[in-house]
Amino acid sequence: MAQQIDALSGPAVETPARTLSERILRMLNKAPIHLGLALVGLVWLAPSIGLLVTSFRPRSDIQSSGWWDLGRFRFTLENYESVLQAQGMLSAFINTLWISIPSTILPLLLCCMAAYAFSWLRFPFRDTLFLLVITLLMIPVQVAFIPVLTLFRILDETTGVGLLRGYGAIWLAHTAFALPFGIFLLRNFFITLPRDLIEAARIDGASDINIFRTVVLPLSVPAIAAYGIFQFLWVWNDLLMALVFVQDGRNWPLTRQILGLLGTYGSEWHLLAAGAFILMTVPLLVFFSLQRYFVQGLLAGSVK
Amino acid sequence: MTAASGAIGSSRGRRSWGEGTNWSSLVFLLPAAILxxxxxxxxxxxxxxxxxxxxxxxxxxxxxxxxxxxxxxxxxxxxxxxxxxxPSGAMWNNLLWLILYVSIVLALGLIIAVMAGRVRYEALIKAVVFLPMAIAATALAVIWTFVYSPNPTQGLLNAIIGTVGAGPVAWLGNPDLVNYAIIAVGIWGSVGFATVILSAALKGIPTEIIEAARVDGASERQIFFRIIVPMVSLPMSVLAVTLVVNVVKLFDLIFVMTAGGPGTASxxxxxxxxxxxxxxxxxxxxxxxxxxxxxxxxxxxxxxxxxxxxxxxx
Structure with a gap:
């Protein structure tokens, strides 16, 4: 791989520099690239750092000077305290967990099961049905909103289960909308498992449930982890589904709660900045701790 | 479920329920199928x-x-x-997004991937550019609404153009600017994705091809446009399709930054x-x-x- 990178960087790299002047010349040669990348780094970091710095500044300072005026920086945690307590972001944080965790585990389980059937069991119309799954992959969620919401409303009115008042509606909706992509992704991984292994287990008399549990799942941990992380962050970051399917304000997730801050406090940046970073904590943690799975999951998820 | 019948995948699914059908497949499929x-x-x-x-x-x-x-x-x-x-209106704005967002994300993604491939801190640059992919569009919207703030003691952009005596500009309050301002945010959020995919594609280009071109006296410019661009055109087209889908489904950024406004402009x-x-x-x-x-x-x-x-x- 190192060779290939070098191949793109000109013949100068192929031999090590011998003299100081040679080294300096080489750096000058690459100066436009370093400059360009420095600019890229600046443009991609400055906006987020600006908001991060702002989230630790007292309200009065934010109104009188820009965050880039680092000489006037004074540190405070008041914004975070105020947003977490008075603005309800702490309970919204817990709500987000309440929404995200079942909305990750449930589709993960159902997708693994269906993907196993599509890859290692035999049933009629298997390929046709899998083609249907791929077709459904691209359907915009908007197409399902009105009928699903109407269905939930009628169910709530006739049975009083309170799907829309609680988390039932959003769990079911996230799970269902995740299925085509999850089945597609996991099925493509499952079919790469060694056939001999599964055949051997079958000859030893293992049932399908046992093959699924003791052979397929343990061998697929990386793929399942990548998909699980993707789905978790997808739900964590979602706003649209929460707008439609979480109707009780006490159950709102962070994304929806921040919207409230934006509406009520148009220029109260001390609250908004802190709120946005509370929303970002978990994805950033996942990003830095599980970067490999995370990038894999996102790249695979690009077809969604 | 006799083991010997070998109800094992990859052979084509049968068209009828009969011998060879694995009945337990019903158990595995049913929950997902119902949903x-x-x-x-x-x-x-x-x-x-x-x-x-x-x-x-x-x-x-x-x-x-x-x-x-x-x-x-x-x-x-x-x-x-x-x-x-x-022209104007929601559908027109989607078209505007389609043209600007897709082409600029692809172009910037490729340029950054090529540049990053020539320096030692490649991984760092890619991580920095990729980072926005991790966070919610809602958070992106807050970050950039702050950058675009019309108040030059708060909004970075107005502070910058203020140093040469221009502005302040209401980036999100002006119907002629608002779409471009939000498209820029969309681009900022997606370039890292293109960079990571295209950087992987670039590493798949055999070294010999570029070396041979160089020996034959090709300039860096020629190598970029005649070799690198054509050789990553397949991943580029796959990326383009993904970006088109993003544009059609685009919602959060608009909803949080402007709620479609001013008026219905965005x-x-x-x-x-x-x-x-x-x-x-x-x-x-x-x-x-x-x-x-x-x-x-x-x-x-x-x-x-x-x-x-x-x-x-x-």
Whole structure:
């Protein structure tokens, strides 16, 4: 791989520099690239750092000077305290967990099961049905909103289960909308498992449930982890589904709660900045701790 | 479930329930199948039908034929207005997004991937550019609404142009600027994705080809346009399709940054669908917008199915 990178960087790299002047010349040669990348780094970091710095500044300072005026920086945690307590972001944080965790585990389980059937069991119309799954992959969620919401409303009115008042509606909706992509992704991984292994287990008399549990799942941990992380962050970051399917304000997730801050406090940046970073904590943690799975999951998820 | 019958995958699915059918497949498929039918298949049919209905309360109340579509295309300047120049409306804005967002994300992604490949801190640059992919569009929207703040002691952009005596500019408050301002945010959020994919593709280009070109006296410019660009054109087209889907589904950024405003200047289709149906109670009209979105995505679906098949996935 190192060779290939070098191949793109000109013949100068192929031999090590011998003299100081040679080294300096080489750096000058690459100066436009370093400059360009420095600019890229600046443009991609400055906006987020600006908001991060702002989230630790007292309200009065934010109104009188820009965050880039680092000489006037004074540190405070008041914004975070105020947003977490008075603005309800702490309970919204817990709500987000309440929404995200079942909305990750449930589709993960159902997708693994269906993907196993599509890859290692035999049933009629298997390929046709899998083609249907791929077709459904691209359907915009908007197409399902009105009928699903109407269905939930009628169910709530006739049975009083309170799907829309609680988390039932959003769990079911996230799970269902995740299925085509999850089945597609996991099925493509499952079919790469060694056939001999599964055949051997079958000859030893293992049932399908046992093959699924003791052979397929343990061998697929990386793929399942990548998909699980993707789905978790997808739900964590979602706003649209929460707008439609979480109707009780006490159950709102962070994304929806921040919207409230934006509406009520148009220029109260001390609250908004802190709120946005509370929303970002978990994805950033996942990003830095599980970067490999995370990038894999996102790249695979690009077809969604 | 006799083991010897070898009910094992990869042979084509049989067309009838009989010998060779693995009955336990029902157990594995049923939960997912029920959810897919109730939440995807049935709703799609329902929404298509509802788009020809008045759809009060989301239920079938009165058939109106094509009136919802007629209304959207002919009598709703907030959806599409071709009578002015430049045209305006949600669908036009989606087109604007499609052209600018897709091309600039691809171009910047490739340029950054090529540049990053020539320095030691490649991984760091890629991580920095990729970072926005991790965070919610809602957070991106807050970050950039702050950058765009019309108050030059708060908004970075107005502070910068203020140093040369210009501005302040209401980036999000001006109907002529608002779309470009939000498209820039969309680009900022997606370039890292393109960079990571294209950087992987670049590493797949055999060293010999570039060396041979160099020996033959090709300039760096020629190597970039004649070798690198053509050799990453396949991943580029796959990326382009993904970005097109992003544009059609675009919602969060608009909803948080401007709520479609000022007026209706920055609306997009997904925003119109949500607003008409859930804020305005016009479910028939909302369903029609959803169907239009679906129709736009059908060619994309076809492209992907063909691609998956050629990769011998199906």
């Amino acid at each position: 897919v039918i109730v939440f995807l298949v049935y709703p799609t049919i329902y929404t298509v039908l509802l788009s020809f209905n008045r759809g009060r309360n989301g239920e079938f109340t009165e058939w109106v034929g094509l009136r919802n579509y007629e209304q959207l295309f002919l009598r709703d300047p907030a959806f599409i207005n071709l009578s002015t120049f430049p 609306r997009v289709m997904a925003f119109t669908m949500y607003t008409e149906a859930f804020a305005g109670g016009l479910f028939g009209k909302g369903a029609a917008v959803a169907v239009i979105m679906l129709l736009i995505l059908i060619p994309v679906m076809a492209f992907n199915i063909r691609r998956f098949r050629s990769e011998a996935v199906v």
